[in-house]
Amino acid sequence: MNWKQFLKPNLKKIVLFVILLIAFLVLLNFYPNSGYPLPFVNEINLWPSGMAIEPIQVNLLINPIIWYLFTCFVVWIYDRIRKK
Numbered sequence: 001m002n003w004k005q006f007l008k009p010n011l012k013k014i015v016l017f018v019i020l021l022i023a024f025l026v027l028l029n030f031y032p033n034s035g036y037p038l039p040f041v042n043e044i045n046l047w048p049s050g051m052a053i054e055p056i057q058v059n060l061l062i063n064p065i066i067w068y069l070f071t072c073f074v075v076w077i078y079d080r081i082r083k084k
Helices: 003-007 011-030 055-083
Strands: none
Touching (some): 003 055, 011 055
């Protein structure tokens, strides 16, 4: 399987991604400063003036990408086990 097939969305990936994203948003509601799955992100200075992006904004941008990659990996493993 090449990278295009690995990252290409299909029904299994979309459903699992939505479930994980909803679980992440519920977790974020209860623990707003947890930063899960990136707990090490506290503050990122992107501007010379010292203005920082809040951790919650960084997490809302990066975490869906991480969750989609995780979803692709889980579906790939499931398909490999199912073929055997």
